[in-house]
Amino acid sequence: MGLLDQLLDPGFRQAASVEILVGSGKTDLGSLANLISSIEVRAARMEAASSTITIDDRRDTNGDFMAADAGIFARWEPIVINADFQTHIEEVFRGYIMELKPSYPQNGGEAKLVIECLDDSAALSREHQRKPWGNETNPMTDRAILEELIQPLPLKLVGGPDGSNTRALTQDATPIAFLQDRAKANGYEMIFERGEVYFGPKRLEGDAQAAIMVYAGDATNCLNFSVSDEANKPDVVAWEKAPAVDGDETLTGEATADLPLLGQFAAASEGAGLGTPAITRIKGEGDETVEEVEARAQGMVNEASFRVKASGELDGTLYGRVLRVGGTVSVDGVGSRNGGIYYVDSVTHQFNPDGYRQQFQLIRNAVGETDAVGAPPLSTVLSAIKNLF
Secondary structure (H helix, E strand, O other), X not given: OOHHHHHHOOOOOOOOEEEEEEOOOOEEOHHHHHHEEEEEEEEEOOEEEEEEEEEEOOEOOOOOEOOOOOOOOOOOOEEEEEEEOOOOEEEEEEEEEEEEEEEOOOOHHXXXXXXXXXXXXXXXXXXXXXXXXXXXXXXXXXXHHHHHHHOOOOOEEEXXXXXXXXXXXXXEEOHXXXXXXXHHHHOOEEEEEOOEEEEEOOXXXXXXEEEEEOOOXXXXXXXXXXXXXXXXXXXXXXXXXXXXXXXXXXXXXXXXXXXXXXXXXXXXXXHHHHOOOOEEEEEOOOOOOHHHHHHHHHHHHHHHOOOEEEEEEEXXXXXXXXXXXXXXXXXXXXXXXXXXEEEEXXXXXXXXXXXXXXXXXXXXXXXXXXOXXXXXXXXXXXHHHHOOO
16 A cells, blocks of 8 residues: 555544645646655755655566656656645645655665655756846845846745845855845845745744644644753844944944744843853954844844744644744643744654654744733633533
8 A cells, every 4th residue: 555545544544645746737646656655844944945755666567667767757847745634735845856866676676766855945056146236326125136036936925024235246156045145144034935935034923823732632733842941042142343444443233132022031031140141242244234244143143042942743634734934833731831832943744654744843032831912821722612511
């Protein structure tokens, strides 16, 4: 029985199934889907999403291998991986096939085709470009540069502010490397998913994703959950910028975290009794403007404020959603200190004969259980409902 058959088997807890579409025409794999033994998708805020598809290949009566010789899989073919929850379908990964790795061991029954993929950002890595952007009289925003660079691709820019105005900036890199530098200069994230690009700061406000439920009786969807609370992170990032003209003074400043708290008490507040804050110092690099040094310092201290980290694993079928990076999620059932809203840092999605699992890493800049403003924790609501029956 193939992976998709096992995931669709009613005896398998009516598990979520997986759908793979290849090529610009989004061709379904058909009978080849039955040969898939595992799928892993790795998504993270700070790097490109990737996926690995492993197929147990078989020879047909002509001596050809059913997957490797099918003519479906090829380098730079678009590929989409969806999770089908029977009531709805959610996209898990979108990108391009980057590497095909067939293997033919001595035992022909163990032949495999491994397919490695990268997200849509891969299309921006094909050409090293030298190009000027903006000048003192006609500055361009980073958002305008990004829009121009992705214009030939089937991508849509969503959300986020404009970013810095460039000042006679010269690109001497691939578009994706250049854009990563611009994201760093602004203290931004850049996330490619579902045919969209987000370029902006952490998205901490708005509705949280479906709750991660730990120790919640029949509502439990989390298989394990652990937390680490790190002390040695800076409270302040001090910066300095050397003068552009000899004789001018060196410019200096300090940045402290300015993001909304995902909890009742800032994680940094527990070290306040030591008298002095923890400070990291940086200097302006190359031709960075003062505004860019300030933005980089602000991004560093904001990132450092997320001292609380959590990891765990979801049963994808019970969760019933695709947990997405770069958004908030509520965690319930782990007590008043560690419960509440977290930010999703990374998720590894695994489809195999054991089911659909989502291994996650979360971060948080505060402690103290909170959900939506004015709402009690989910466990309280569930207990109240249960007492009615």
